[in-house]
Amino acid sequence: MITYPFEVDGTLTRIVEAGAGPAVLLVHGLGTRADRWRTAMDTLAAGGRRAIAFDLPGHGFARKGAGFEYSVPGYAEFISKLLDALNLDSVALIGASLGGQAATFVAAKMPGRIESLTLVGSTGLTVLGAETRLQTSRLLVDMSREAIRTRMQRGLRNLALITDELVEEDFRINNSPGAAASFRALGGYFANEIDDHTISDLLIELDGHIPILLVWGTEDAAVPLSVAEKAFARLNAAQFIKMTGTAHNPYMDQPDEFSRAVLEFFAEQKRGP
Numbered sequence: 001m002i003t004y005p006f007e008v009d010g011t012l013t014r015i016v017e018a019g020a021g022p023a024v025l026l027v028h029g030l031g032t033r034a035d036r037w038r039t040a041m042d043t044l045a046a047g048g049r050r051a052i053a054f055d056l057p058g059h060g061f062a063r064k065g066a067g068f069e070y071s072v073p074g075y076a077e078f079i080s081k082l083l084d085a086l087n088l089d090s091v092a093l094i095g096a097s098l099g100g101q102a103a104t105f106v107a108a109k110m111p112g113r114i115e116s117l118t119l120v121g122s123t124g125l126t127v128l129g130a131e132t133r134l135q136t137s138r139l140l141v142d143m144s145r146e147a148i149r150t151r152m153q154r155g156l157r158n159l160a161l162i163t164d165e166l167v168e169e170d171f172r173i174n175n176s177p178g179a180a181a182s183f184r185a186l187g188g189y190f191a192n193e194i195d196d197h198t199i200s201d202l203l204i205e206l207d208g209h210i211p212i213l214l215v216w217g218t219e220d221a222a223v224p225l226s227v228a229e230k231a232f233a234r235l236n237a238a239q240f241i242k243m244t245g246t247a248h249n250p251y252m253d254q255p256d257e258f259s260r261a262v263l264e265f266f267a268e269q270k271r272g273p
Helices: 034-046 072-085 098-109 130-140 145-155 164-173 179-192 200-206 225-233 255-271
Strands: 002-008 011-018 023-027 050-054 091-096 114-120 212-217 239-243
Touching: 002 072, 011 034, 023 034, 023 072, 023 098, 034 050, 034 255, 072 098, 091 098, 098 114, 098 200, 114 255, 130 179, 145 164, 212 225, 212 255, 225 239, 239 255
Parallel strands: 023 050, 023 091, 091 114, 114 212, 212 239
Antiparallel strands: 002 011, 011 050
């Protein structure tokens, strides 16, 4: 596995990459970063895939601060330019939480380049409503150690992963220069605009044209399983995997099981009906 800085249309990010073969681009969620995919990437790479994760602007080691559109459309545009910069003409997209929402926008924009779309605890399947938007907005500006640990405990069932070192690392990264401005901008977006960018209708349009997989933790408290079930019921050709004993981040709770399930999904597309 290698890590390196990478520039996308003048915007700096970090890439974590493993393996060789058909490309899989992994898009992290809000307040996290590329290296959260590391263990899952090992299994994807062992399965013959080139697994690529990256930091979204405002996160990890990517650029932070003013001058970027911190929104689902803004992130989708960045991902599209990243695909161009990496010369990826065909890619399987995997997006977690807000990353899934942005990945769906990318798939709708350039379906001919998307091998498949996998959503993991994705936001955007339903409107949040004013109260939830405001609550999320307030959480985004709280990057204290206590708040970070609480969010991790909500997103994971394997609590052994939540070490003091991981909390401290998150704290330092999410309080690095420019991070507060980025999270304020994201907070404002959540408070006022995110419900304008839902993805259920986009998924219906893509269904049958791009293979779609939903992967959900049965104990997801951030985006409950019932939300995913309602969205799935509107799709005809998609697949749905419920991962028992995991929460919002099944790719961390059970990384090997998660990646094996995704690899089997990829293999099914090659075998055909």
